[in-house]
Amino acid sequence: MAAAEKRLAMLVDRANSAHDIALVTRLRLTLYQAVDRSDRAVEVFLEFMRGRGTGWVPHPTEEEVSREYDHIWSLLGNRQIEDLVDLPLMTNPELLDVLDVFTEVVTPALYTDRGFLALLLCQTVSLSLEHGNCDGSCYAYVWLGMLAGSHFGDYQAGFRFGQLGYDLVEARGLRRYQARTYMCFGCLIIPWTKHVKTGRELVHHYFDAANRVGDLTYAGYSRIALNTNLLAAGDPLAEVQREAETGLEFATNVRFVLVIDCITAQLGLIRTLRGLTATFGSFNGQRFDELQFEHHLASAPVLALPECWYWIRKLQARFFAGDYPSAIEASLNAERLLWTSPSFFDVAEYHFYSALSRAASCDSATDDSQHRHVEAPAVHHRQHKIWAENCPENFENRAALIGAEIARIEGRVLEAEQLYDQAIRSAHSNGFVNNEAIANELAGRFYAARGFEKIATTYLRDARYCYLCWEADGKVRQLEQLYPHLRVDKPLSDSTTMILAPVEQLDLATVIKVSEALSGEIVLEKLIDTLMRTAIEHAGAQRGLLILPDGDDYRIEAEATTSSSGVKVELRHTRVTAADLPSAVLHYVLRTKEGVLLNDASSRNPFAADEYIRKHHARSVLCLPILRQTRLLGMLYLENNLTPHAFTPARMAVLKLLASEAAISMENTRLYDDLQEREARVRRLVDSNIIGIFIWNLDGRIMEANEAFLTITGYTHHDLLHDLLASRLRWNELTPADWREADEQRIVELHASGIVQPYEKEFFKKDGTRVPVLVGGAIFDGAQNEGVAFVVDLSDRKLAQDAARASERRYHEIQMEMAHANRIATIGQLSASIAHELNQPLTGIITHAGTCLRMLSADPPNLDGARGKPCGARCGTAPVRLR
Secondary structure, eight states: OHHHHHHHHHHHHHOOSHHHHHHHHHHHHHHHHHTTOHHHHHHHHHHHHHHTTOOOOSSOOHHHHHHHHHHHHHHHTTOOGGGGGGSOBOOOHHHHHHHHHHHHTHHHHHTTOHHHHHHHHHHHHHHHHHHOBOHHHHHHHHHHHHHHHHTTSOHHHHHHHHHHHHHHHHHHOOOTTHHHHHHHIIIIIGGGTSOGGGGHHHHHHHHHHHHHHTOHHHHHHHHHHHHHHHHHHTOOHHHHHHHHHHHHHHHHHHTOHHHHHHHHHHHHHHHHHTTOSSSTTOOOBTTBOHHHHHHHHHTOGGGHHHHHHHHHHHHHHHHHHTOHHHHHHHHHHHHTTGGGOTTOHHHHHHHHHHHHHHHHHTTTOOHHHHHHHHHHHHHHHHHHHHHHHHOHHHHHHHHHHHHHHHHHHTTOHHHHHHHHHHHHHHHHHTTOHHHHHHHHHHHHHHHHHTTOHHHHHHHHHHHHHHHHHHTOHHHHHHHHHHOGGGOOSSOOSSSEEOOOOOGGGOOHHHHHHHHHHHHTOOSHHHHHHHHHHHHHHHHTOSEEEEEEEETTEEEEEEEEEEETTEEEEEEEEEEOOTTTSOHHHHHHHHHHOOOEEETTTTSSSTTTTOHHHHHHTOOEEEEEEEEETTEEEEEEEEEESSOTTOSOHHHHHHHHHHHHHHHHHHHHHHHHHHHHHHHHHHHHHHHHTSSEEEEEETTSBEEEEOHHHHHHHTOOHHHHHHHHHHTOOBHHHHSOGGGHHHHHHHHHHHHHHSEEEEEEEEEEOTTSOEEEEEEEEEEOTTOSSEEEEEEEEOHHHHHHHHHHHHHHHHHHHHHHHHHHHHHHHHHHHHHHHHHHHHHHHHHHHHHHHHHHHHHHTSSSOOHHHHHTOOHHHHHHHHHHHHO
16 A cells, blocks of 8 residues: 555656546556545546646535536426437546546545535536536546435436436447446436336446456446345345455455455345344344454444444344334444444434334333434434335335324324235235345234234234245244234135245255256256156145246246156147136246245135136146246246145245255256357367367467367377377477567456457478467456367468469560560661661762762753752652651
8 A cells, every 4th residue: 555655656746748647547546445544546537637726625505516417407498308318428638637537536525524515426427417428427426426316305306317328338338437427327226216127227336347357346346236225125135244254355356445344244134134143133243242352343333334334234233123222222323323324224224223213112111212213213214205206116115114103103004904904915015025035024913012923913914924035044042932823834824925935944855856866967957857756755745837938938847746656757839828827827827927826826816716726627836937046048837636735845945945055956967058059069160170279278278179270280199189288289389489479469368358359470390390370369258278279271261362462563574675675676667667668868968979970971061951850849858757
């Protein structure tokens, strides 16, 4: 840390341009954020702004914040929020640098002062509205969406701003802060307007995006957010624990203390709910000490956020344990730190459990404290009603339950009854099994206090069942200790129940037998056969169907029937029809992903009118979903038409274990099949010998090669085998010295990206000659120094290129020869023309001269005849004609 600070301080002194200063500032902010020094990060930001001539204060007033927020709306004018996606992109490089710094200081601002955070976000959005969008604008719009809801109460506008930030990433390709934008939209905005599970896909997506770009800070935050989402939605606690432990391992590997502390608190709540701590409701155990951890959190102001969330988780744990004084103490500790968590769903957990803890304390409170316990739930209730108006899916059940408790305290009995039932219905219809359990438990206590034991028992049994579904085994044991009559050792008398499968009804031998039967199978057909035989054997069923998805439809993959000779399993792969099983039961399980058990299908129950049940006089019917986390991998349908109540609780426990093991094995089988298919494709490519392929490591050894590669290099399989054993055949030694520098450059590329783009080089053949080749490759997934490479022989191409170059050279030579011949021919024609033009007058001159000589030599000379010959004029015109 000290060394990094020193080096960055040196960079600050050397930075001599606005751009360099902004880059160094961002590096310093990232450093202080990663080591949980948010206070120092804010100081660095203030120094940066002072250097730009702008004075910022770390703790602005509410009036300053409101003024800046109003300025955004004035800049927006008559435009819709959605129209801002089409703003031009920001091009001013100085402003782009400033917004990058603004974006980097958002998280440290969150942990130091809420007003400072609000002012920062408002100014970022204002700059975007005035100068255009950029990567940082996406992040700012989403955070403004969070602020609009939590700070100014405008949740619908908040959702629209959040959607704008998300759309900017998708529509305009501004992906630099994609992970952060996704996280904030999925965790800080969606849960206040949509079902809490709606943002879960984004949570998964932004972890991948953050990890891909090396944004370890937000990759760590994503693990906390996922756990919060799973806990709030009431997902099975065993699965939540696995996710939390995976996140803790990731945070530990990158040494992110803030994330480690947050997940540690989440794990404490999960483990105590599952009954894995020494005392139910306490986090102590397995080298964890609550007091020591609390001292650690209080030791540094920068740990205010994990401290806040720790107290909220402790509030929940103490409430479930019935230790209401400790729960209230935890809520008060959390209350003073809520400023660290605007728009985080943990705040909703604080208000919900604080209200219920206060309400539960009223009956035993003294006169001095009772009025506080009465007033506090009303405050939390008002907040929940606001949330419920914007998102009834998440908050209607919570608001109704707090309202029921207030009505109970104030003696409004009928209203309390109605509100308890409303809370139960709303929680059930929206899939919050955790809140349904709490509502049933409180309703049961309400009726028990009034002497309605049978009604109370019904609600408490439903509460126990819901806690079982949530896998809160610690809470189940507590209820059974408080109300021993709730423990069921035989099927419920109802003809229709959900599956009650307490783990304690399983013996170790059965667990081992069921686990071994399925875990060893990796071939789908064998797995299906084993699954169906095991299910029929342990369930006491006459007939069973395995139903698996097939695209958008579902098909019966296998049918198992019993006879005197044993269990017969037949692979069918046919469409599901009403003649195969009760379609109403099938569609209910598809829709809810919950199992259905009909102890006596022929008696009155919601599915009694189904045609299959009436036609086949079905008695015991069970349809069990096969789930992997929340994904439906298939269904197991079982029936016994000889007797009702065939599927006892002990058998339910085995079948629940069987379905869980089947889900894991089916997933592994699918992955194994995919792996085999991919390997087969690769093997077909290798064996086809279309191109040369060899397996290598970075030490230089060639570990395997196909025939095409051996042909290119002149080796044989015998040579390869011998050289492999002797460790002599090496790709770096096959490379000539003048190509090794290029290889070293490609190795650097390989380490950076995992692949090498194709490039040309040469290999030595066995006979010492060289062969030109095209080479590319990639590192194997999960390996650091092994990979595969392809090789294409370029000899033919090089020969063709050489032949083409030689042909082109000969063509040019012929062209030159033809041009020379043309010049010679032209000169010859010119000479002939000159000779012709000159020969005629010269011949005339000679002829006339001879004639003149004869006339002059006559006696007497003929002087007049000699003068009359005009040959001189003809000679004078010859040069003119030649031109």
